[in-house]
Amino acid sequence: MRIWILALALPAAFLSSAAAAGPRARAAGVVVGLLPTGPLNAITDVAGVKVGQVTIERGKDVHTGVTAVLPHGGNLFQDKVPAGFSVENAFGKFMGSTQIVELGEIETPILLTNTLNVAEAAAAAIEWTLAQPGNENVRSVNAVVGETNDGGLNDIRGRHVTIADSRRAIETAKAGPVEEGTVGAGTGTIAFGFKGGIGTASRRLPASLGGWTVGVLVQSNYGGALTIAGVPVGVRLGRYDFKEQIEEKKGDGSVVIVIATDAPLSDRNLGRLAKRAFAGIARTGSGFTNGSGDYAVAFSTNPAVRRTPERRNASATIEDLPNDLMSPLFQAVAEATEEAALNSLFTARTVTGQGRTIEALPLDRVLPMLERR
Numbered sequence: 001m002r003i004w005i006l007a008l009a010l011p012a013a014f015l016s017s018a019a020a021a022g023p024r025a026r027a028a029g030v031v032v033g034l035l036p037t038g039p040l041n042a043i044t045d046v047a048g049v050k051v052g053q054v055t056i057e058r059g060k061d062v063h064t065g066v067t068a069v070l071p072h073g074g075n076l077f078q079d080k081v082p083a084g085f086s087v088e089n090a091f092g093k094f095m096g097s098t099q100i101v102e103l104g105e106i107e108t109p110i111l112l113t114n115t116l117n118v119a120e121a122a123a124a125a126i127e128w129t130l131a132q133p134g135n136e137n138v139r140s141v142n143a144v145v146g147e148t149n150d151g152g153l154n155d156i157r158g159r160h161v162t163i164a165d166s167r168r169a170i171e172t173a174k175a176g177p178v179e180e181g182t183v184g185a186g187t188g189t190i191a192f193g194f195k196g197g198i199g200t201a202s203r204r205l206p207a208s209l210g211g212w213t214v215g216v217l218v219q220s221n222y223g224g225a226l227t228i229a230g231v232p233v234g235v236r237l238g239r240y241d242f243k244e245q246i247e248e249k250k251g252d253g254s255v256v257i258v259i260a261t262d263a264p265l266s267d268r269n270l271g272r273l274a275k276r277a278f279a280g281i282a283r284t285g286s287g288f289t290n291g292s293g294d295y296a297v298a299f300s301t302n303p304a305v306r307r308t309p310e311r312r313n314a315s316a317t318i319e320d321l322p323n324d325l326m327s328p329l330f331q332a333v334a335e336a337t338e339e340a341a342l343n344s345l346f347t348a349r350t351v352t353g354q355g356r357t358i359e360a361l362p363l364d365r366v367l368p369m370l371e372r373r
Contacts, residue, residue, distance in 0.1 A: 021181050021349045022363050025342040030229055030370060032283075032342070033335030035328075038202035041339075042178045043215030045202040046260040048072040048301045051217065052173030053184030053198070054165045061155040063353045066113040066121055067184035067198055068169040069217060069258050071106060071299050075132045077141065080105040080307035083299040084271030088278045092254050092293020095122055096144035104267025105307050106299050108143050109170050112185035112219045112256055115149040117161035124166030146256035146295055148221035150188030153353035178217065181347030188353065189221035191253065191344065192285065193239035194361045195351055196220035199344025203332035210325065212263035214332040216277065220344040222253035222292055227285035228342060231369050234285060237362070253289075255281055257337055259298035263329055264305045266320045274298040276330040280337025298333075 022028070026041065038045025050070040057063050071081045083106040085097050095118055100106060108129050111121040122143035129141045150156060169184070178200045180186075186197030202215040226234030257277045265273065274296035281294070288294055305320055321329075350360045 022346045022360060024180070025339060025346045028346060028363065028367060030342065032229055032338050033203070035203040035205065035332055035335055038204045038213050038215065040177055041202055042200040043069065043202065043217040043258065043260050044175050044178055045204070046213050046215040046262050046301055049215060049260045050173035050175050051178045052169040052171070053179060054169045055183045055187050056160055056165065057187060058160070061353050062158065062160050063188035063351055064114050064117070064150055064154040064156070064160055065184040065187040066111060066117070066161050066166045066169045067186070067219065068173050069110040070170070070173045071260065071301055075134055076109065077107045077129050077132065077135050077138060078309055080107045081299045081301060082265065082267045082270060082305050082307060083297060084267050084269070084274045086271060086274035086278070086296045088294035089288045089290070089292045091291050092147065092295060093118055094146050094295045096142045097295070099142040100144065100297065106144055108141060109173070110258055110297060111145045111166060111169065113145065113147055113161050113166065114154065114156055114185070114188065115147045116156050116159050118145045118147050120159070120161050120163045121145045121166040123163045124170060127163065128167055128170050144297070146219070146297070148189055148219055148254035148256060148293065150221065151354070152188070152190050152356070153351050153358060154188035155354065180343050182349050182351060185219045186344060188351070189219065190358050191220040191222055192224060192226035192234050194345060195348035195358045197344045197348040199340040199342065199347070201336040201339035201343060203336045205328050205332060209328040210263065212261060212329065214329060214336055215260045216333065216336040216340045217258045218337065218340040218344055219256040220341050222255045222281070222286050222294070223289065224285040224287050227283065228366065229370055233366055233369060236369055237365065254293035255286070257281070257296040259296060259333055260301060261298065261329065262301050264302040264320045265300045266305070269321065269323070269326055270298040270300060272326060273329055273333050277333045277337040279334040281341060283338045284341045
């Protein structure tokens with residue numbers, strides 16, 4: 001069961017111009033799901049999580065960037081976090097995923113960027129990790145980097161994201177509100193034929209269900225038939241995959257989902273949590289097409305399950321949530337992922353690059369459809 005609350009008495013400024021960044025979905029009156037959000041409705045509602053972003057826009061054809069998510073502010077290599085990984089369709093490059101699957105842990109910041117700058121982002125994560133006090137003898141680092149292809153708006157072959165840019169995203173990461181839309185790794189992305197980007201959201205379980213928080217950050221660059229609160233918005237706007245045999249638009253794309261929680265989960269149950277995030281993407285209208293790279297990575301910040309040096313080198317009892325308590329977290333991640341994806345669209349602005357203009361979602365047309373619903 002899902003509940004939508006649509007209260008659409010909006011200031012005129014929200015509906016004035018598709019070229020300007022819009023409000024978040026909830027601020028526009030679109031509330032999806034059953035569960036309450038955290039205070040910021042962002043991945044940073046999970047205590048300790050930090051986000052940093054570098055946006056690169058130069059001239060008419062450079063629209064790209066990098067986004068960094070840090071599970072905590074300490075030495076990630078020494079105090080690793082348990083993690084799980086899930087793939088819905090693997091047309092993409094998610095660096096470091098095999099070691100996450102094998103060992104069930106993350107030891108570096110998670111970076112997102114464009115397809116051809118994965119190497120630079122990885123180099124930054126490695127350099128930053130080697131430079132941390134206490135890592136002087138480290139000889140192997142599993143950099144974690146996700147990507148989507150922003151070549152529709154960005155001169156991707158120019159490979160404009162540098163190691164320094166990626167490292168700056170790590171070093172400037174902070175707690176608090178997260179900038180969304182046409183920023184960081186979402187600067188040049190496209191979703192459902194409209195401008196995509198970075199979006200985030202969170203859900204906090206009531207005390208009776210554990211009181212845990214689930215936060216999600218999405219890099220949206222995927223297609224389908226956009227659906228908002230059950231309304232077939234993409235069809236009504238005449239933009240959806242396979243229309244007129246796809247016309248000029250390929251029915252492909254990618255999405256990367258980063259999930260944080262303070263629930264004490266094993267890496268196995270974090271993998272299950274990551275898998276459920278795709279329910280939220282499906283609700284937005286994705287068909288997970290052949291050419292789409294759809295990835296989710298989830299980690300727990302709970303100190304009780306952190307992989308500290310002491311726990312890695314000696315027998316230790318770790319208490320984590322049992323399977324029977326996972327269902328509320330599954331609901332939370334699906335809702336937060338759906339809202340994060342919508343936020344990436346609602347807050348994006350129109351961008352022109354590579355000889356084309358990709359418009360922001362026209363809220364002046366979309367919101368009345370939802371109001372009628």
